[in-house]
Amino acid sequence: MRTIRSQLLLGLVGGTLACTVLAGGAIYFKVLEESNELFDYQLRQMATTLPTTQAASPARRQHGDPEEEVVIQVWDRNGRLKYISTAEHGLPAAARPGYSTLAGGDDRWRVYLAEREGDRVQVAQSVSAREELAARLALRSLLPFLAMLPILGVLIYAVVGRSLKPLNRLAQALGRRSPSDLQPLAERDQPPELKPVVAAMDDLLLRLDHALHSQRAFVADAAHELRSPLTALQLQLQLAERATDGAQRAVAFTKLHQRLDRAIRLVQQLLTAARQEGGTADAAPAPVDLLELARACIGERYDQASARRIDLGIVESETDPGGPSLSGNADSLHILIGNLLDNALRYTPSGGRVDVTVAHTGQEVLLQVADDGIGIPPAERERVFDRFYRGAGHAEWGSGLGLSIVRSVANAHGATVTLGDGPTGRGLLVTVRFRISGTLVR
Structure with a gap:
């Protein structure tokens, strides 16, 4: 060229x-x-x-x-x-x-x-x-x-050579930058024709700096979170090796399997969070039947709910039985619904109830997951969206990544996530609101 x-x-x-x-x-x-x-x-x-x-x-x-x-x-x-x-x-x-x-x-x-x-x-x-x-x-x-x-x-x-000197200086300034030096470029001395380019580059550098900072924080948090389950896994393995009889060894291996399952789930959650926050899950939007997707997620967890005698089901809409279709990423929305269901099942006691509702209100599409579990205090409902945050007083083990992943997927689809009290006044009601503009493809 x-x-x-x-x-x-x-x-x-x-x-x-x-x-x-x-x-x-x-x-x-x-x-x-x-x-x-x-x-x-x-x-x-x-x-x-x-x-x-x-x-x-x-x-x-x-x-x-x-x-x-x-x-x-x-x-x-x-x-x-x-x-x-x-x-x-x-x-x-x-x-x-x-x-x-x-x-x-x-x-x-x-x-x-x-x-x-x-x-x-x-x-x-x-x-x-x-x-x-x-x-x-x-x-x-x-x-x-x-x-x-x-x-x-x-x-x-x-004249052309002289006019291109600011562009050469800009290229040299970018070439001298290191991955740790993402400060904005000097827009003051640039000709008017280059100022939009410099402004766009400054915006890119700012977003790149934010992404790198978020990645570094994520890696540091992940390393800290992985240290405890891996240490516990190693200790449980040592206890299993020291068991003197078959009964002690069986109990030790049972606990070892439990800790291994927790470690595997934590790693899976970390990979999912990294994929969602890094943007690698982005794909070309396609029509997604949210109701069918919710039914599929419920079917995947039906055995788990039955084992704990939890009534897990979907509330059918009489006015909109077909369910709305959104333009989005089916895999990401599957992860969103799956994390909401996993949290609801984990914190709902045996014999409880978890209901999923998908509705089209005319202005937005609502996805709601309600349970009658222990709920979340209002003071903590914003903090639970932070990575690795787990509220005090919860007996159930968790990674603290589920709701963080839910918000990340929702943001990618232009949706909002709110937490409230369950329909009976106890438990938790999670509402995801998808704006119709640009997402509904009925």
Whole structure:
């Protein structure tokens, strides 16, 4: 691909040359028009003022000056040619008096025929001679422009190079940056044309700095959170190795499996959170049937709920039985619903109830998950969306990532997540509101 300098140079010089050629053509036709009018006037003057009674010897044609490229012919009233200015060209008489164009020899002739005292006087001039004169005049007019083209090319090259220096300085400034130096660029000394580019780069650097900071914080938190379950897993393995009988060994291995399951779930949650926050789960939006997706998530957890005698089901909408379809990422929404159901099942006591509702209100699409578990105190309902935050007094083990992942997926779909009391006044009600604008594809 050509450089900007070469593109500008070729474009400007080529455009100037094209304009010069067009101007030359316009000048040529304008000069030809003006010269034709002038030469026609001269032909008429000569035909009406030349003496017809004076005999003259044939004159030799003068080459080089179109004004002298003239053939004069005189016929008497009997049609006998009585005078011709040059024997080199003999033209027939025009059909009628006035201006006309005749063909003679290898050229065309512009003639004027005048009738005077019974004689006919015809004055002719070569059309090619007129065109040659117009071309010479047009070329002379364009010679200064053609001579200036090399100088213009040098000037354009120098001016373009000088104009591109701020862009080169900007590239050098970016090239000197390190991954840890993401401060905004100096927009003050930039030309107006580059300020939008610098502003866009500053915005990109700011978002990149925020993403790197979030990634570093996530890695640090993840390392801290993984240390405890891995240490507990190692200790439980040591206890299993030290067991003296089969019963102790069976209990130790049962607890070892439990801790291993917790560690696996924590790693899975960490990977899911990293994928959602890093944007790697982004995909082209597609229609998603939210009701069918909720039913699928409930089906995946039906055995788990049955084992704890928890009534897990979906509340059907009588006014909108088909369920709304959203434009979004089905995998991400599956993760959102799955995390809400996992949290509800984990903190709902045996014999409790978990209900899922999907409804279209006309202005938004609602996804609600309600349980009658221990709930979340109002003072902690905002903090539980932070990564690795677990409220005090919870006997159930958790990673503290579920609601953080839910909010991340919701934000990616332009939705909001709110927490409230359950329908019976106890437990928790999680409401995810999807705006219809840009998401509903019914």
